[in-house]
Amino acid sequence: MNKAEEMVLARLHLKAILPLLEDIAAYDSTLQEYIADWNAVIQFQLKSLFSTTATALIFHEGKLKAYDGNYSGPKVTLTFKNARQLNEVFQGKSSKNPRPNLLALLHVNKLAQIEKVLGRLEHYLRPSEEHLRNEDFFAFCVKVSIYALAFGVKEVGEHDPELKVLAPNISNGTIEIKVAQGPSAHLNIQKGKFYPARGPANKPNAVMEIQDLSTAWSMIQGNIDVFAAVGRGDIKLRGYIPLMEGVNPLLDRLSLYLVD
Amino acid sequence: MTNKSREQLYNFQKSTELFSRAAEVIPGGIYGHISPILMVPGLFPNYTYHAEGCRYTDVDGNEFIDYECAYGPMILGYKHPVVEEAAEAQRKLADCTNHPGEIMVELAEYMRDLIPVADWVFFAKNGGDMTTYATLTARAHTNRKKIITVRGHYHGIAPWCTAIGHGGITPEDHLNILTVEWNDIEGLRKVVKKYRGEIAGFIATPYHHPTFKEQVMPLPGYWQEVESICREEGIVLISDDVRAGFRLHMGGSNEYFGFKPDLICFSKAMGNGYAISACVGQKELMNAASKVFATGSFWFSAVPMAAALATLKELKRINAVEKMEKMGSMLMNGLKEIGNRYGLGITISGPYAIPFMHFTRDPNMYLSQIFCAEVSRRGSLLHPSHNWFLSAAHEEKDINETLNHAEEAMKVTKDYVDRKAVATF
Numbered sequence A: 001m002n003k004a005e006e007m008v009l010a011r012l013h014l015k016a017i018l019p020l021l022e023d024i025a026a027y028d029s030t031l032q033e034y035i036a037d038w039n040a041v042i043q044f045q046l047k048s049l050f051s052t053t054a055t056a057l058i059f060h061e062g063k064l065k066a067y068d069g070n071y072s073g074p075k076v077t078l079t080f081k082n083a084r085q086l087n088e089v090f091q092g093k094s095s096k097n098p099r100p101n102l103l104a105l106l107h108v109n110k111l112a113q114i115e116k117v118l119g120r121l122e123h124y125l126r127p128s129e130e131h132l133r134n135e136d137f138f139a140f141c142v143k144v145s146i147y148a149l150a151f152g153v154k155e156v157g158e159h160d161p162e163l164k165v166l167a168p169n170i171s172n173g174t175i176e177i178k179v180a181q182g183p184s185a186h187l188n189i190q191k192g193k194f195y196p197a198r199g200p201a202n203k204p205n206a207v208m209e210i211q212d213l214s215t216a217w218s219m220i221q222g223n224i225d226v227f228a229a230v231g232r233g234d235i236k237l238r239g240y241i242p243l244m245e246g247v248n249p250l251l252d253r254l255s256l257y258l259v260d
Numbered sequence B: 001m002t003n004k005s006r007e008q009l010y011n012f013q014k015s016t017e018l019f020s021r022a023a024e025v026i027p028g029g030i031y032g033h034i035s036p037i038l039m040v041p042g043l044f045p046n047y048t049y050h051a052e053g054c055r056y057t058d059v060d061g062n063e064f065i066d067y068e069c070a071y072g073p074m075i076l077g078y079k080h081p082v083v084e085e086a087a088e089a090q091r092k093l094a095d096c097t098n099h100p101g102e103i104m105v106e107l108a109e110y111m112r113d114l115i116p117v118a119d120w121v122f123f124a125k126n127g128g129d130m131t132t133y134a135t136l137t138a139r140a141h142t143n144r145k146k147i148i149t150v151r152g153h154y155h156g157i158a159p160w161c162t163a164i165g166h167g168g169i170t171p172e173d174h175l176n177i178l179t180v181e182w183n184d185i186e187g188l189r190k191v192v193k194k195y196r197g198e199i200a201g202f203i204a205t206p207y208h209h210p211t212f213k214e215q216v217m218p219l220p221g222y223w224q225e226v227e228s229i230c231r232e233e234g235i236v237l238i239s240d241d242v243r244a245g246f247r248l249h250m251g252g253s254n255e256y257f258g259f260k261p262d263l264i265c266f267s268k269a270m271g272n273g274y275a276i277s278a279c280v281g282q283k284e285l286m287n288a289a290s291k292v293f294a295t296g297s298f299w300f301s302a303v304p305m306a307a308a309l310a311t312l313k314e315l316k317r318i319n320a321v322e323k324m325e326k327m328g329s330m331l332m333n334g335l336k337e338i339g340n341r342y343g344l345g346i347t348i349s350g351p352y353a354i355p356f357m358h359f360t361r362d363p364n365m366y367l368s369q370i371f372c373a374e375v376s377r378r379g380s381l382l383h384p385s386h387n388w389f390l391s392a393a394h395e396e397k398d399i400n401e402t403l404n405h406a407e408e409a410m411k412v413t414k415d416y417v418d419r420k421a422v423a424t425f
Helices: A003-019 A020-027 A029-034 A081-089 A103-123 A135-160 A213-220 A224-232 A241-256 B013-025 B081-093 B101-115 B125-142 B185-194 B222-233 B253-257 B282-292 B304-316 B320-341 B367-374 B397-416
Strands: A040-047 A051-059 A063-068 A077-078 A172-178 A186-191 A193-198 A208-210 A237-239 B048-052 B055-058 B063-066 B120-124 B146-151 B177-180 B198-205 B236-240 B263-266 B277-279 B346-349 B356-359
Touching: A003 A040, A003 A051, A003 A081, A003 A135, A003 A241, A003 B048, A003 B304, A020 A029, A020 A063, A020 A103, A020 A135, A029 A103, A040 A081, A040 A103, A051 A213, A077 A103, A135 A172, A135 A186, A135 A193, A135 A213, A135 A241, A172 A241, A186 A213, A186 A241, A186 B367, A193 B048, A193 B120, A193 B304, A208 A213, A208 A241, A224 A237, A224 B236, A237 A241, B048 B253, B055 B081, B081 B304, B081 B320, B101 B277, B101 B304, B101 B356, B120 B125, B125 B146, B125 B198, B125 B277, B125 B282, B146 B185, B177 B185, B185 B198, B185 B222, B198 B222, B222 B236, B277 B282, B304 B320, B320 B346, B320 B356, B356 B367
Parallel strands: A040 A077, A172 A208, B146 B177, B146 B198, B198 B236, B236 B263
Antiparallel strands: A040 A051, A051 A063, A172 A186, A186 A193, A208 A237, B048 B055, B055 B063, B120 B277, B263 B277, B346 B356
């Protein structure tokens, strides 16, 4: 992976994956226990000469909210040396911790536990077969994965060194991705910029409806031939199909980033 | 004709089952331009059993009046006796051997005489063989590298003309490809000025026929301006007439639009379904054309050449171009009238022989998907997102039958609109 691709992956970790902790904190009792008495803002960031790429996690009375961007106000910052270090930490491949700021000294206990908190992401995004047998758990995994997919497309579409040239050519409009009687996310595209959100769209220009959670999970894991699934009717496409066609290469590339 | 009850509507069970089997052994099940994902899977046929004239039967036994015509190749009707007889006669002699048959020369001479631009003819199998060959010829002729294309024009699946993002395509594949917008002369001038002396060719379809969008004819004077710019700058002008060829004019669609390209690519209709394509060109390019290395195991097969010669002669003899326009006009105006009656405005685009319709207030094509699927379930094949094709086999009775299917389908479509349930289809 070259430097530009490392940076895309780092953005994926910060902008598409890390914010899922907000959903997980609302669902997962283990995480709720970890953060029960946390009242702090912890910002994960990558700094360069010209910009800061950041996501802040706001912990307040046992709740967690993700904040996209540079949070204004007192915060613990965890600054990664570079994109590769960030990626390795998120992938559990590195024990080198990001550099904390002085304020972090007041939150030493929390920082010691941050690895455990991040570990809850792994628990749902790379679940064990055994856990997946639990229906409720499975449904939740599909839900957060669909969110990751919608938010991940934005990062790939806007920042992938090769594919960002495609974005300006994708028609404006909104794609809704949903599981029948299940979770949904949508992605609004305007002039080559992507605006993902959780839940259904108001007036989608195109809809991808996946027949059930199991098919959705297989699709997210890259275990089915999507064209064949559409042909069989397992995945239903309606509306302005070119919007989906425009996003399809981004989804393919996204899965390459996240495969490891 | 009475409305069909739900029980009488076609079902596509065997098509769907066959597709599921296919998906186990064939990537995508059915791939490329005929992939079911471009229609409405489950409400259109996937597999053909039998075809004759302008009709075909799918594997479920459903019969369709066909307005997709194999996506263009069928122009005289499936299994046309004149074409089949010529093909069979050649088959009895020889097809794929060590050498071409005499028929190759006869076909080339006939096309040279038929097509005003043609001083020579080069044969292959598919349209994409010829568009790539034409761009290579343009480079060989000019000793320049760059090719100008028009955004949204389809020229095949070679890497130079397949969008970045599709599997296996790299940005480097497009290093020498420049893109302009359709009907934008000023944009073309700017590109030509910027890359003066570097541009080998300009390739475009004679009119704009994208998928999922209405078709756009050239603005008055557009092609004449393009031709003039190409002449001034020494750029080889290539008409990709693969899709429209022989439906608008027997001499090439450029004759219909009044311009003179250096090279024209044909395929689809020229063999009435037999696999053959051709690039024709002006004599100034013949030497360069001979220097391009292009060949294929089946490019010299004699049977498709015999079929093509018979097809072209028959098209001319029966004045097929005029008939297709007449039948297309009857179909499209009939559809428009039905749409108006149900308060669903319809926009028709493209030439009548290669028409397309969409609902005027349906930018996302939900209504087209409902309407075309409902027509399909009643026995006519109208594609929701790709232009349609008329053939010389379509008769007034076929058009009337289709309009009856359309009337019923329009009722269903209107019902979805009234129930505000369009996106639930």
